[in-house]
Amino acid sequence: MGLMYWQINDIWQAPTWATIDYELRWKMSHYYVRYMYSPIYPIAILTPYLANTTDETAQVSLYVVNDLFDGTRGVLTCGVYTLDSFDPQISFGDDVVFNSSGVQRVMNVPYAPLMKRTSCTDNSSCIIHCLFVDQKHQVRQTLFLKRPKNYQLSNPNIKIRSVTPISTNDFLITITADKPALFVWLDVTANITGYFSRNGFNMFTPVVNVSFYSWIPITNLQLRLPISLFDVTQP
Numbered sequence: 001m002g003l004m005y006w007q008i009n010d011i012w013q014a015p016t017w018a019t020i021d022y023e024l025r026w027k028m029s030h031y032y033v034r035y036m037y038s039p040i041y042p043i044a045i046l047t048p049y050l051a052n053t054t055d056e057t058a059q060v061s062l063y064v065v066n067d068l069f070d071g072t073r074g075v076l077t078c079g080v081y082t083l084d085s086f087d088p089q090i091s092f093g094d095d096v097v098f099n100s101s102g103v104q105r106v107m108n109v110p111y112a113p114l115m116k117r118t119s120c121t122d123n124s125s126c127i128i129h130c131l132f133v134d135q136k137h138q139v140r141q142t143l144f145l146k147r148p149k150n151y152q153l154s155n156p157n158i159k160i161r162s163v164t165p166i167s168t169n170d171f172l173i174t175i176t177a178d179k180p181a182l183f184v185w186l187d188v189t190a191n192i193t194g195y196f197s198r199n200g201f202n203m204f205t206p207v208v209n210v211s212f213y214s215w216i217p218i219t220n221l222q223l224r225l226p227i228s229l230f231d232v233t234q235p
Contacts, residue, residue: 063103
């Protein structure tokens with residue numbers, strides 16, 4: 001069995017479901033597809049979907065999907081965050097050990113007691129962010145407790161601190177923010193084509209480093225101002 005999606009690239013300029021556009025620019029969906037196909041992938045699920053913070057029947061379930069056939073050992077850590085601080089309200093997780101490929105349920109966490117131990121009065125004020133780490137992988141997963149458009153957002157003040165050339169094709173970009181930012185999007189000027197190591201990501205640390213790989217040698221990388229979900233929800 002396998003997993004496929006339609007489609008990768010466009011053969012003409014048009015608004016389509018392709019994840020790479022006609023000019024070879026990666027859309028946000030393509031960056032997420034890279035994580036979807038990671039050999040190890042954490043999954044966080046809230047049941048029932050969008051449950052109220054006082055629902056005593058609701059629970060958060062943590063899973064790790066492993067497509068590797070050799071033994072895998074790592075740590076899955078999740079934090080409950082408000083969108084005005086990089087410090088988690090509470091953290092939880094566990095060690096994960098695989099002897100073969102498969103899906104492993106790491107833990108179930110009762111949702112209402114978890115929310116009571118934080119300052120999350122409703123779903124639109126908090127979010128759960130998870131990170132799986134082993135010797136070769138660092139894979140992130142974010143669990144939205146409310147539809148993204150309904151979150152209480154404030155300006156995260158995202159800035160590009162520096163752009164450092166590594167070679168004529170590779171550049172290291174350092175980004176800063178004052179508070180967590182959702183779906184941070186980086187873009188280059190129209191005359192440059194290439195792709196980022198990460199894009200459309202959720203930022204839960206004050207500093208993030210992202211690499212840009214140009215298809216052709218360039219002497220100066222020109223970036224547009226970064227944006228996030230906060231920017232696209234403003235009137």
